[in-house]
Amino acid sequence: MNLSPHPGDRKKNLMTDTADLDTTTPDGTDDVGTPHHGYITDKDRYLARLKRIEGQARGIYKMVDQEQYCIDILTQVSALTSALESVALGLLDDHLKHCVVDAVKLGGDEGEAKIKEASDAIARLVRS
Amino acid sequence: MNLSPHPGDRKKNLMTDTADLDTTTPDGTDDVGTPHHGYITDKDRYLARLKRIEGQARGIYKMVDQEQYCIDILTQVSALTSALESVALGLLDDHLKHCVVDAVKLGGDEGEAKIKEASDAIARLVRS
Amino acid sequence: MNLSPHPGDRKKNLMTDTADLDTTTPDGTDDVGTPHHGYITDKDRYLARLKRIEGQARGIYKMVDQEQYCIDILTQVSALTSALESVALGLLDDHLKHCVVDAVKLGGDEGEAKIKEASDAIARLVRS
Amino acid sequence: MNLSPHPGDRKKNLMTDTADLDTTTPDGTDDVGTPHHGYITDKDRYLARLKRIEGQARGIYKMVDQEQYCIDILTQVSALTSALESVALGLLDDHLKHCVVDAVKLGGDEGEAKIKEASDAIARLVRS
Numbered sequence: 001m002n003l004s005p006h007p008g009d010r011k012k013n014l015m016t017d018t019a020d021l022d023t024t025t026p027d028g029t030d031d032v033g034t035p036h037h038g039y040i041t042d043k044d045r046y047l048a049r050l051k052r053i054e055g056q057a058r059g060i061y062k063m064v065d066q067e068q069y070c071i072d073i074l075t076q077v078s079a080l081t082s083a084l085e086s087v088a089l090g091l092l093d094d095h096l097k098h099c100v101v102d103a104v105k106l107g108g109d110e111g112e113a114k115i116k117e118a119s120d121a122i123a124r125l126v127r128s
Numbered sequence: 129m130n131l132s133p134h135p136g137d138r139k140k141n142l143m144t145d146t147a148d149l150d151t152t153t154p155d156g157t158d159d160v161g162t163p164h165h166g167y168i169t170d171k172d173r174y175l176a177r178l179k180r181i182e183g184q185a186r187g188i189y190k191m192v193d194q195e196q197y198c199i200d201i202l203t204q205v206s207a208l209t210s211a212l213e214s215v216a217l218g219l220l221d222d223h224l225k226h227c228v229v230d231a232v233k234l235g236g237d238e239g240e241a242k243i244k245e246a247s248d249a250i251a252r253l254v255r256s
Numbered sequence: 257m258n259l260s261p262h263p264g265d266r267k268k269n270l271m272t273d274t275a276d277l278d279t280t281t282p283d284g285t286d287d288v289g290t291p292h293h294g295y296i297t298d299k300d301r302y303l304a305r306l307k308r309i310e311g312q313a314r315g316i317y318k319m320v321d322q323e324q325y326c327i328d329i330l331t332q333v334s335a336l337t338s339a340l341e342s343v344a345l346g347l348l349d350d351h352l353k354h355c356v357v358d359a360v361k362l363g364g365d366e367g368e369a370k371i372k373e374a375s376d377a378i379a380r381l382v383r384s
Numbered sequence: 385m386n387l388s389p390h391p392g393d394r395k396k397n398l399m400t401d402t403a404d405l406d407t408t409t410p411d412g413t414d415d416v417g418t419p420h421h422g423y424i425t426d427k428d429r430y431l432a433r434l435k436r437i438e439g440q441a442r443g444i445y446k447m448v449d450q451e452q453y454c455i456d457i458l459t460q461v462s463a464l465t466s467a468l469e470s471v472a473l474g475l476l477d478d479h480l481k482h483c484v485v486d487a488v489k490l491g492g493d494e495g496e497a498k499i500k501e502a503s504d505a506i507a508r509l510v511r512s
Contacts, residue, residue, distance in 0.1 A: 043192065050189040057185045060215075061178040064171065070223035071249050077216040078252040081209055085256070085382055087188075088205040093375040095198035100352075101367060104360045111357060119349040121199050124206040126341055126381050127511070128213070213510055221503040224484075229495060232488045239485060247477040254469055254509050255383070299448065306445040313441045317434040320427065326479035327505050333472040334508040337465055341512070343444075344461040351454035377455050380462040384469070 042094070049087055056080045088125055092118070170218070177215055184208045216253055220246070298350070305343055312336045344381055348374070426478070433471055440464045472509055476502070 057080060063073045100118055104111035185208060191201045228246055232239035313336060319329045356374055360367035441464060447457045484502055488495035 043195070046192050047189065050185065050192060054182060054185040054189060057178065057182040061175060061182060064174050064178060067171070070219050070227060071245050074216055074219055074223075074249045075252065077212055077219070078249075078256040081212050081216075081253075081256040084205055084209050084212075088202055088209075089375070089379050089382060091198050091202055091205070092378060093371075095202075096352075096356075096371045096375060097368070099198060101360050101371065104357050112353070115349075115352045115357065117199050119345070119352060121202045121206075122348060122378055122381075123345045124203065125209075125378075126345060128206040128209040217503070217507045217510060220506060221499075224480075224499045224503060225496070228480075229488050229499065232485050240481070243477075243480045243485065247473070247480060250476060250506055250509075251473045253506075254473060299451070302448050303445065306441065306448060310438060310441040310445060313434065313438040317431065317438060320430050320434060323427070326475050326483060327501050330472055330475055330479075330505045331508065333468055333475070334505075334512040337468050337472075337509075337512040340461055340465050340468075344458055344465075347454050347458055347461070351458075355454060373455050377458045377462075380459065381465075384462040384465040 042090070046087065046090070049083070053080065053083050053087070056083065085125070092121065092125070095121075170222070174215065174218070177211070181208065181211050181215070184211065213253070220249065220253070223249075298346070302343065302346070305339070309336065309339050309343070312339065341381070348377065348381070351377075426474070430471065430474070433467070437464065437467050437471070440467065469509070476505065476509070479505075 056076065060073060060076050060080065063076065096118060100111070100114045103114040184204065188201060188204050188208065191204065224246060228239070228242045231242040312332065316329060316332050316336065319332065352374060356367070356370045359370040440460065444457060444460050444464065447460065480502060484495070484498045487498040
């Protein structure tokens with residue numbers, strides 16, 4: 001059961017859209033033409049990066065627990081922040097390339113709404 | 129067993145210093161006058177925050193695994209980045225208040241070296 | 257005299273595009289159907305903000321020249337950085353809404369190229 | 385004429401302090417031993433950088449006025465933000481090295497107050 005309100009709709013839209021996209025872009029579909037979510041092509045890579053990020057967070061917990069040197073902890077926090085930013089920029093790029101492009105191509109208000117939503121997410125990233 | 133090369137030295141310095149500090153600042157020592165590390169007063173609070181941060185990282189992993197909506201994932205990444213920044217700013221403040229102040233009071237090159245080190249850490253934070 | 261290599265081409269594309277867009281979106285054209293650039297609707301507001309930003313930069317110069325207190329100068333630098341970020345986020349939002357949407361609607365590689373370019377700009381903003 | 389409420393006081397403190405500092409650090413005084421503010425050693429360099437920053441701000445104003453390509457403008461905004469961050473990190477480093485160190489050496493509450501103030505400025509920088 002998927003609790004997100006979006007994936008279902010998006011899957012349907014993507015199915016239509018990736019059919020169109022097949023002529024121009026080879027990505028977005030696997031070998032047998034099954035469409036998938038924007039970021040699913042790289043899903044394993046994202047999961048591996050996020051697993052590593054979780055490990056970095058656990059490492060920082062241990063450093064504080066062992067009362068290691070503050071500056072060394074700060075260095076690890078900066079590294080973790082950078083790793084998170086990279087993941088966020090990757091997800092955002094995938095989102096623009098797939099969800100936003102698909103919504104724009106469908107026309108109507110949906111494209112505009114997706115861009116407003118993406119801009120808000122970018123603002124949160126820049127300011128966080 | 130403490131693997132860090134620093135705590136031992138720092139504990140010694142702090143012991144001397146917090147003895148001096150007792151007349152001017154009540155913090156830095158507990159009720160029976162035992163000195164502790166810069167951030168140890170709040171150690172439990174830091175550990176609780178870092179445990180939560182680790183949980184946030186795990187939550188983002190799950191969101192990607194369940195292919196939840198990109199924008200919702202990005203919102204969580206921004207929240208996690210902000211939480212990490214808060215921890216970093218807290219650790220840095222503690223570091224300046226304790227390690228740097230102690231080193232400056234000891235005089236000599238040590239204070240200068242500590243400030244150089246803190247400035248480098250600040251630059252990494254601002255740029256990450 | 258316009259030194260930019262882009263506006264001419266873009267004006268032409270937009271002219272074609274906004275003609276198409278008229279049926280789906282009322283924005284992008286004024287009452288008599290004259291097309292304009294992505295950010296030109298708010299051009300005066302952007303110019304007013306940038307004039308203020310230039311004044312803030314000049315103010316910081318004066319503060320250093322008068323050897324005012326470092327922390328007060330840093331406060332002004334943070335305010336200026338925030339003002340710049342706001343302008344950047346506004347420009348980016350306008351860019352996505354207009355240039356990127358127009359390019360995606362034209363189809364072909366152009367849309368993909370515009371999104372790659374926007375993602376790179378977002379990464380520079382997030383990391384700067 | 386100096387409009388800042390601080391320099392007078394700080395000059396006095398620094399005079400005392402740099403007398404002490406003379407034995408350990410050669411910087412902070414000029415050839416005839418006249419003490420000066422934390423950042424004055426590099427004042428000309430800061431002024432040159434800030435003059436360039438003001439020019440960058442004016443350049444961005446012109447780019448918008450000439451309706452140059454959004455992405456090119458964003459690139460210049462990112463460059464300006466980075467230049468401002470570098471100036472801020474430099475000023476902060478100077479502030480820690482001089483004002484904060486001097487206040488800590490004087491002892492009493494002043495050192496603690498300076499560190500609180502510096503931490504707040506760092507938080508504004510990290511979050512801006």
